[in-house]
Amino acid sequence: MDCREFCEQHVAYVDDTLAGIELVRMQRHIAECESCAKHDAKIRRALLVFRNLPSIEPSADFSRRLEARIRECQSDHILATAQRNLRYGAVAATMASVIMLGYIGTTLYQRTAAPQDLMMPPVVASIPEPDLAPITTSTPAIVTSVSAGLSIWPAALFAEQAPVRFAHSKLELTSYTR
Amino acid sequence: MADIVRKHVVSVEGPTIRERLQAMDDSAVVTAFLGGEERAFSELVTRYQTRLLNFVYRTIGDREKAEDLVQEVFIRVYRHLHRFDRSKKFSTWVYTIASNLAKNELRNRSRNPLVLFQTVQKNFQDEDRPLQFEDTTARPDDMYRKRHLREIVEESVAKLPEHHRNVFILRELEGKSYEEIAEITECNLGTVKSRLNRARNSFAEIIAPYVD
Numbered sequence: 001m002d003c004r005e006f007c008e009q010h011v012a013y014v015d016d017t018l019a020g021i022e023l024v025r026m027q028r029h030i031a032e033c034e035s036c037a038k039h040d041a042k043i044r045r046a047l048l049v050f051r052n053l054p055s056i057e058p059s060a061d062f063s064r065r066l067e068a069r070i071r072e073c074q075s076d077h078i079l080a081t082a083q084r085n086l087r088y089g090a091v092a093a094t095m096a097s098v099i100m101l102g103y104i105g106t107t108l109y110q111r112t113a114a115p116q117d118l119m120m121p122p123v124v125a126s127i128p129e130p131d132l133a134p135i136t137t138s139t140p141a142i143v144t145s146v147s148a149g150l151s152i153w154p155a156a157l158f159a160e161q162a163p164v165r166f167a168h169s170k171l172e173l174t175s176y177t178r
Numbered sequence: 179m180a181d182i183v184r185k186h187v188v189s190v191e192g193p194t195i196r197e198r199l200q201a202m203d204d205s206a207v208v209t210a211f212l213g214g215e216e217r218a219f220s221e222l223v224t225r226y227q228t229r230l231l232n233f234v235y236r237t238i239g240d241r242e243k244a245e246d247l248v249q250e251v252f253i254r255v256y257r258h259l260h261r262f263d264r265s266k267k268f269s270t271w272v273y274t275i276a277s278n279l280a281k282n283e284l285r286n287r288s289r290n291p292l293v294l295f296q297t298v299q300k301n302f303q304d305e306d307r308p309l310q311f312e313d314t315t316a317r318p319d320d321m322y323r324k325r326h327l328r329e330i331v332e333e334s335v336a337k338l339p340e341h342h343r344n345v346f347i348l349r350e351l352e353g354k355s356y357e358e359i360a361e362i363t364e365c366n367l368g369t370v371k372s373r374l375n376r377a378r379n380s381f382a383e384i385i386a387p388y389v390d
Contacts, residue, residue, distance in 0.1 A: 007375075010375065011371050011374050011375045011378070012371075014378070015349075042382045042386055043378050043379070043382045045382075045389055046378070046381055046382035046385045046386065046389065047350060047378065047381075047382075049327070049331055049385060049389055050331055050335070050350055050351070050381065050385075051350055051351070053236075053328060053331055053332075053351075054328065055228065055232055056228075056231060056232055056235055056241065057228060057231075058227050058228060058231050058245060058248070059245060062227065062245060062248075062249070063223070065249060066223065066249050066252055066253075069249060069253055070219075070252075070253070070256055073253055073256060073257060
């Protein structure tokens with residue numbers, strides 16, 4: 001062991017917290033090194049003086065003063081608790097009042113409010129199916145009458161009803177293709 | 179007959195609450211206080227007032243202020259004991275509070291020159307007081323030597339840097355373990371050992387001329 005290592009471990013050596021082997025090494029070093037032995041003695045002597053300092057005692061009125069402060073502390077605590085409870089009560093009362101006022105206000109408003117737009121159920125409109133006889137666009141009679149210069153009424157009738165028939169035939173076509 | 183009955187009743191009652199509290203460890207006393215036993219707090223005060231007073235006094239060097247700070251420690255304990263983590267040692271917690279208050283006091287003092295002046299003045303007046311607590315049977319030169327040595331020791335401790343002094347007092351005066359000191363001063367174990375080593379060396383250097 002060298003002096004540096006001795007100094008590093010000196011705290012534990014003085015406090016007697018070293019392991020057995022380390023303790024023996026420290027003791028051996030002290031026996032060999034006069035400087036470290038002197039250092040060890042100097043520290044131990046100083047600590048002895050310090051540890052033997054007379055203890056000071058609390059003054060005579062220490063307990064009385066402390067009791068007074070504790071009582072003060074207790075009354076403060078009681079006051080604080082009461083104030084806290086009062087504050088919670090006030091908050092609860094305010095909230096209840098606000099809810100009540102809101103309810104009353106809403107009720108009154110609903111009663112006195114102007115009539116609003118009437119909401120009617122939706123109307124479903126349906127187109128009645130036209131009462132038309134199914135015709136085929138390729139009726140041979142019509143074709144024949146037009147080309148042969150016969151009375152024109154079937155052609156006129158056909159022209160008048162053409163849009164409806166045209167739509168009808170489209171619908172038919174659609175239903176066939178589905 | 180009445181005397182016999184009274185004696186019998188007394189023997190059946192067993193130890194008083196105060197005696198039972200005295201027999202308990204700190205943890206049990208704390209539990210009793212939290213359970214509503216107000217006398218348990220007095221027991222804690224009795225156990226710690228002198229130790230804390232010495233610790234704070236050696237740290238800040240002002241007796242009156244030390245008493246005020248110890249009172250403050252107990253007030254804080256009273257107020258916050260319900261928040262104390264009972265898995266830890268009560269003494270460590272109390273010393274942590276005291277250490278923090280002492281540290282704050284030193285910090286305030288260094289910031290406020292008036293407080294520093296008042297302390298110096300008070301200490302000066304203390305020196306003028308007659309010897310009150312010395313052994314009067316001793317010879318005057320012995321008494322002087324004792325007082326002189328005590329003053330020198332106190333001055334030597336006061337010369338240590340604050341964080342060294344704190345660790346030094348906790349170890350040498352209060353006998354705290356390294357782990358407890360680490361917890362109280364909120365340092366790691368290595369720092370505690372290093373500070374303790376330096377504090378011991380510095381103190382020994384300062385005091386050596388007077389004790390050799």
